[in-house]
Amino acid sequence: MVAEYYYTLDRSAVINTTLSVVVEYGVYIPLLAYLLYRDNSHRYIDAAGINWKAVISDAKKLLATFSAAELVYTAIRGYMHYHFITLGIAPYQAAWFSSIIASIAFYTIINLGAKITRLFNQSVSINN
Numbered sequence: 001m002v003a004e005y006y007y008t009l010d011r012s013a014v015i016n017t018t019l020s021v022v023v024e025y026g027v028y029i030p031l032l033a034y035l036l037y038r039d040n041s042h043r044y045i046d047a048a049g050i051n052w053k054a055v056i057s058d059a060k061k062l063l064a065t066f067s068a069a070e071l072v073y074t075a076i077r078g079y080m081h082y083h084f085i086t087l088g089i090a091p092y093q094a095a096w097f098s099s100i101i102a103s104i105a106f107y108t109i110i111n112l113g114a115k116i117t118r119l120f121n122q123s124v125s126i127n128n
Contacts, residue, residue, distance in 0.1 A: 013082050014082065016081075020091075061118070064113065065110060069110045070106075072109055073102045076102040077098050077101075081095055
């Protein structure tokens with residue numbers, strides 16, 4: 001919607017691409033942070049309080065995994081959006097197509113990164 005609206009104001013493909021990516025991140029990052037916190041907050045609290053070692057360990061793994069994936073996503077998303085607009089595709093379609101293509105690469109890298117950093121490997125101890 002933002003890409004289409006801005007395109008009616010200014011036909012610059014570069015500015016449209018930049019604005020589209022910025023708005024997407026403005027919605028995506030806060031929502032992801034909230035959902036990750038809500039889903040995983042129980043993992044970091046034990047009888048003694050907050051388990052800071054687990055918090056820091058997971059934060060490092062998340063940072064490593066997401067930073068690589070976000071770089072690839074941003075590069076692909078920006079390039080493809082710009083390319084589609086210069087081909088004459090409608091801005092909302094360019095944003096949609098570029099987001100889908102970049103998301104495929106993003107999720108692939110996230111999955112590989114999670115496996116490499118062992119993000120979801122949790123040692124389970126059974127106390128009897």
